[in-house]
Amino acid sequence: MLLRLASRNLWRNKRRTLLTLSAMVVSLALLTLSLGVFSGMLVDILASTTGQYHGHLVVTAEGYLDDRDMYRSFAPDPQLRQRLEADASVTGFSERLRGFGLISHRESSYPAELLGIHPEMEQTVTSLHRQLVEGDYLADSNGAGAVLGSGLARKLDVRPGDELVFVTQAADGSIGNDLLTVRGIFRTGHTGHDNSLVLVPQQWLQRVMALGGALHEIAVAVDEPLRAAEYRPRLAEHLANGMAVTGWGDLLPEMREAIASFDVSRLIFVCILYIATGLGILNTVFMSVMERTREFGILMALGLRPAQVRRLVLLESFLLGALGTLLGLACGLGLNYWMSRVGIDLSSWITPVTYAGGTIQPRLKAIFEARNFIDPAWLLLVVSLLAGFFPARRAAKLQPVEAIREE
């Protein structure tokens, strides 16, 4: 009975209800849209950061990440490899060997970090093969090709086809050295990597470093990078003793902070928008309660208890909220869908920005994340209930006799 009463009451002043409803729909839809775009940016920047180098999780010997001691190596584990291949949430992994040394061309030489990789494996984790500005990616894991960062290439003054010399102290103490041929040059926008990183075939590096068959790390990419931390213990279970797995949050603490600060700003954003929306609902419900003072008086005189009156008003406000949420979600999903498919390209106005070690692409593109819809939706319901609370209390407190006399 109350429900029917409430829904009829809502439509007595259609214009006002529709206005409030539209305010709710618009704010919810825009909120989910902007959260979607925010998330899109975040995933973009995270992908660009982890995709340049680390991946989302890194499996190493314990302590290796602290000092990158070349003796903290391990042998490839076929079982672990199978497990990673079979795991549905693992989108790729790359076994790597790392070597530090001097890379030289003609008169110039610079310190460099060499990453010995299998090209087809590495492409499943990093995006360097898509960031080539010259030449090609490595073709096999045995030749003597090199793909290096644009800053290092510029300092050495090399182009694809040029020759490089790599010198290092090998694991047996001897002077490891050999020739490489530049195959390609990448640019990530990250100065550190562009100025020192060189990708080389893994077997070549194992030979030069006298570390035959050894690895230093397995970089793993997962389908939901933001939840890599949850995946970490699952992977750790299957590791041999003395091995450790580290998430991107620990590898890139500045990135983790950027994301945490995003979560805070999202909360603030939601609050501001909902205070405005809440005031709108409050206004509508209050007005309709004031207008109906006489009516409430009569209802109460007829035997409606104050608690029932309160419930009636709250129900009106809640119905308005629920309707607004449904329509808002529908619009929000639509807008998000459009933004995720089409997006807005800003590259003619803005150049890519580097932030917290990642690159923000000059485009607006939404991604779907459940909590970007769920949180605003239930919050809107809460807000509409809260906004109905004061008018409801006021209505419940009315004295039937005085209320009926009211003009």
Place this chain on the structure above:
Amino acid sequence: MSKRIFLLVLSVVFMAQPALSADLQKLVRKVEEQYMGLSSKSRMAMSIRSEHWERSLVMDAWSLGRDHFLVRIVEPAKERDVATLKVDNEVWNYLPKVDRVIKVPPSMMGGAWMGSHITNDDLVKANKIDEDYTFALLEETKERYLIECVPKPDAVVVWGKIVYEILRPLEVPGTVSYYDEEMVKVRDMVFDEVRKIDGRTIPLRMTIRPVDEPQESTVIRYSDIDFDIRIDKSFFSLRNLKR
């Protein structure tokens, strides 16, 4: 005006112990030059022990004054003809396997030379101790002088200080301790097996021990050394490095 005050202060500082500091500098220089002579040719064995491996090299070395130095590996066969040339403040390495010469960039001067506990920087700076440091006598006994060497303010050096022991009466180096900028001892260089060669008294063996890796060491021992040989600057060329 301020410049004049500066000069005044400077002269006061130096007048405080003019004879002593200059004497110590002369003494250190004399000890250092025992090794060099005007020129020298030597054969030495270098054995390096590290946490993960041990190896021994036999090398031939030539020097002219303080600024020219060439060393070439004779053994083991795998690394034969790997060579290092030092001229003034620059160091080049020759790698026969790839037949290329590589100049050591400034950022790698702190790196290990030939895998030993000697850095490239040691090659460049070691023999200039009397130019880059000021000296103070810590201890003087019948057996030894202990001299503290503190870098001059404008000297580009990696050490915070060096404590130099000179053994009497032969005036040969004993133990030389190197401290970093936090004044923590980083390594000891110990000289022994003193012999008289070509009228010079020199220790034939030098042992370097890093303080934080007590089980590691580099030992260099001269098996043959000739001083004041006929050699000129043109010998210390990139072409001769490759040979």
